[in-house]
Amino acid sequence: MNGSDAHGSTNGFPLQDIKPPPLNSLSESERSRALSRHKLLRPFLEGRTTLAAVARREGVPLRTARRWVESYRKHGLAGLVRKPRGDKGKRSISLELQHAIEGMTLEKPPLSVAVIYRNAVRIAKTLKQPPPKYHVVYSIVRQIEPALLTLAHEGSKGYKDKFDLLHRTEAEGPNAIWQADHHQLKILIKDNDEVRKPWLTVIQDDYSRAVAGYSLSLSAPSAIQTALALRQAIWRKAQPGWDICGIPQILYTDHGSDFTSQHLEQAAADLKIRLIFSTIGEPRGRGKIERFFKSITQVLLPHLPGYCPRASKAVALLTLSQLAAELERYLIHQYNVTPHSAHGKSPKDRWSAGGFLPHMPTSLDHLDLFLLTVPRTRIVHQDGIRFSGFRYLAPTLAAYVGESVLLRYDPRDMAEVRIFHHERFLCRAICQELSGQTVPLREITNARNRRRRELRETLDDRRRTVDSLIEARRWASATPAPSSEMPVPNEKRPPTLKRYRTE
Numbered sequence: 001m002n003g004s005d006a007h008g009s010t011n012g013f014p015l016q017d018i019k020p021p022p023l024n025s026l027s028e029s030e031r032s033r034a035l036s037r038h039k040l041l042r043p044f045l046e047g048r049t050t051l052a053a054v055a056r057r058e059g060v061p062l063r064t065a066r067r068w069v070e071s072y073r074k075h076g077l078a079g080l081v082r083k084p085r086g087d088k089g090k091r092s093i094s095l096e097l098q099h100a101i102e103g104m105t106l107e108k109p110p111l112s113v114a115v116i117y118r119n120a121v122r123i124a125k126t127l128k129q130p131p132p133k134y135h136v137v138y139s140i141v142r143q144i145e146p147a148l149l150t151l152a153h154e155g156s157k158g159y160k161d162k163f164d165l166l167h168r169t170e171a172e173g174p175n176a177i178w179q180a181d182h183h184q185l186k187i188l189i190k191d192n193d194e195v196r197k198p199w200l201t202v203i204q205d206d207y208s209r210a211v212a213g214y215s216l217s218l219s220a221p222s223a224i225q226t227a228l229a230l231r232q233a234i235w236r237k238a239q240p241g242w243d244i245c246g247i248p249q250i251l252y253t254d255h256g257s258d259f260t261s262q263h264l265e266q267a268a269a270d271l272k273i274r275l276i277f278s279t280i281g282e283p284r285g286r287g288k289i290e291r292f293f294k295s296i297t298q299v300l301l302p303h304l305p306g307y308c309p310r311a312s313k314a315v316a317l318l319t320l321s322q323l324a325a326e327l328e329r330y331l332i333h334q335y336n337v338t339p340h341s342a343h344g345k346s347p348k349d350r351w352s353a354g355g356f357l358p359h360m361p362t363s364l365d366h367l368d369l370f371l372l373t374v375p376r377t378r379i380v381h382q383d384g385i386r387f388s389g390f391r392y393l394a395p396t397l398a399a400y401v402g403e404s405v406l407l408r409y410d411p412r413d414m415a416e417v418r419i420f421h422h423e424r425f426l427c428r429a430i431c432q433e434l435s436g437q438t439v440p441l442r443e444i445t446n447a448r449n450r451r452r453r454e455l456r457e458t459l460d461d462r463r464r465t466v467d468s469l470i471e472a473r474r475w476a477s478a479t480p481a482p483s484s485e486m487p488v489p490n491e492k493r494p495p496t497l498k499r500y501r502t503e
Helices: 028-045 051-058 062-080 095-105 113-126 134-142 146-163 223-234 262-271 283-303 320-335 347-352 364-371 395-400 441-478
Strands: 177-184 189-191 194-196 199-205 211-217 250-253 274-277 378-381 384-387 390-392 404-410 413-421 424-430
Touching: 028 051, 028 062, 051 062, 095 113, 095 134, 113 134, 177 223, 177 283, 189 320, 199 223, 199 283, 211 223, 211 320, 223 262, 223 364, 262 274, 283 320, 384 404, 384 413, 395 413, 395 424, 395 441
Parallel strands: 177 250, 250 274
Antiparallel strands: 177 199, 189 194, 199 211, 378 384, 378 404, 384 390, 404 413, 413 424
């Protein structure tokens, strides 16, 4: 007999009359199959024809049709769903051998089914049991839960990445949460005589997915690159159409040394930005910015010369400034204006929806004071400030020769540096070789003479003060002190000067 029925048997295991599952627990395919069977039986159920005629017309065995009618009358529409086998889960091997097969499946590194089958045959001979069939071993291996396999083969980290239940945080509005991260681009860039891959630092608004700022560098990620990206993200852009700016409430990053640096912590404290770090070793919360890096790799880079996916060879034709221009063009004219799949709006429109007004710093100098900094001070020499092989000069520095000052600068524009003294802004000093500008000799001479006059005035003032104090002291010592006793008239007073030893 082929197949099985409610009163027969299959593979030596008796089938029992199993109650079908409730109708609301069935899948769509099971519901459709039950409705199609009911439609087939409807002429007989309504008394319009015989069951034999229905079975003959539909090509269904009469015995099967009778079983359907009986099950429908007993359980309703759910009775027409295919019943599970009564021997489901039962095997022709012992439970001990089944556990051994499952244990071998969970070993690390994973074993193939063929190896597990050969080992199972040897174990069965040891247990004096009949050897299992290959399809039985294969069925046992296939029925092990994927979560259990992942935990056994990939460990806790792999299990968390695939099966842990996640709580996805969504920003409530623009500039509520910004994400920051680094990514090495798969493109070769010319750097003098060398060919290198650049690093991209991106600041992204979590609510709108808009890119607020970026920084390109040929060096590894650092605190200064993060500061440059934040500076561009916070301040107003000169490029038309790039409106994203302002101070965020939260900056969400990983545990990179540049993100956890004291420099960034102090800047965030002054700008009232709350720093939140992702869990160590679990970058799942940064999926949005990782998706942006994937878009850069798939959409922008393949159309640029020097693109090198994997280990393929490529010729470097672009410089860093040319790549920055291409990236900026992509951000402004393509990415920020294309509707995003997450919310159906372009990042630019979603960020500015509802007339959003960002919170801005008081001035660019105030922003630079905390974001752009050099980690060590410099001495003001007679010919200016020497830094990175260049010489910077400004007339204001004439009053600070020999003193230590702090330099703050933009690494992308070394023609000018900002000078601070005791955390107070002094001036902007320029490098004549890089800026193409010169400081006139007349201004240097005027500043030098002005400083000399100030010092002379201070010196004269101090000398006058000292002279007046000395004169007052001389006058006080020359005046005799009044005596408390009245002098006696015509009384000889002993001489005050002793001329001999006997006197």
